[in-house]
Amino acid sequence: MARWLVILGLCLLFPTAFAQQSPGGAPAAAGSCVACHGPEGQGSGAYPHLVGLGEAYIRRQLDAFASGERANAIMKPIASGLSESQRQAVAAYFSGLSPVPADAAAGAPPDGPGRTLALHGRWQQDLPACVQCHGPGGQGIGEDFPPLAGQPAAYLEDQLKAWRAGNRPAGPQGLMGHIAERLDEDDLKAVAAYFAALPAAGEAGDD
Incomplete structure (x- = not known):
């Protein structure tokens, strides 16, 4: 929880700094996204992969976060701070990335x-x-x-x-x-x- 609060505070207080960290070709609005989801949208832990998700799906989730329909203390202020066009640009960017090949992954999925x-x-x-x-x-x-x-x-x-x-x-x-x-x-x-x-x-x- 402490880590989430630190990330949230940085995203809200220093949006320009995060925008400068956006990967090449990314819209400025994606700057805060890479702090949790990674520069290639690969995610980890509690943060999902965005790469591989469809543009319409990502946009719909951002809209739901912004409106509060989907409850999330981190994503609510980030998504609601973006305009509709910015949310669309973020969705288009991450949906267009190619998956990063996994390292020798976890092996076969478990039986059970x-x-x-x-x-x-x-x-x-x-x-x-x-x-x-x-x-x-x-x-x-x-x-x-x-x-x-x-x-x-x-x-x-x-x-x-x-x-x-x-x-x-x-x-x-x-x-x-x-x-x-x-x-x-x-x-x-x-x-x-x-x-x-x-x-x-x-x-x-x-x-």
Whole structure:
């Protein structure tokens, strides 16, 4: 938490400094983004990969942060400090980046309940398989179902908790709200670990 507060304070107090750190070709508005998400949008820990996400999806999330519809103490002031055109420019920039090849990644995704939920669901609890909406290998489908593969496990787990708590819009037909509320703590960790171990969107290979 202390680290988040320091980053937030720097982003708010010194936007020009962060803008000067923007990677080549990035809009100035992306300057504060690289502090947490990295110059190539690669993210880490609780900060998601932005590279590989669609432009419309990123823009929609920025708008939700700005309006408070998606609750996040760090992203709310950053997103609301950007104009609509700046949010669009940030979305276009990060969606257009090429994935950074992973270092000898984590190896094969783990067997167990996370894999089962991801590939088969748990129909006795009305839980569909994650890949039914997010695509083979969790590579994402269209504007509404982003890639899960390769996202940090901590981030995926946090988002499932946010849906369960009603702190994030539940998406098309309220699907993610209904799904998350049926997952216990072990389920959250297992399915997050499974997708985190898969090759990120744009990298070769599906599970």
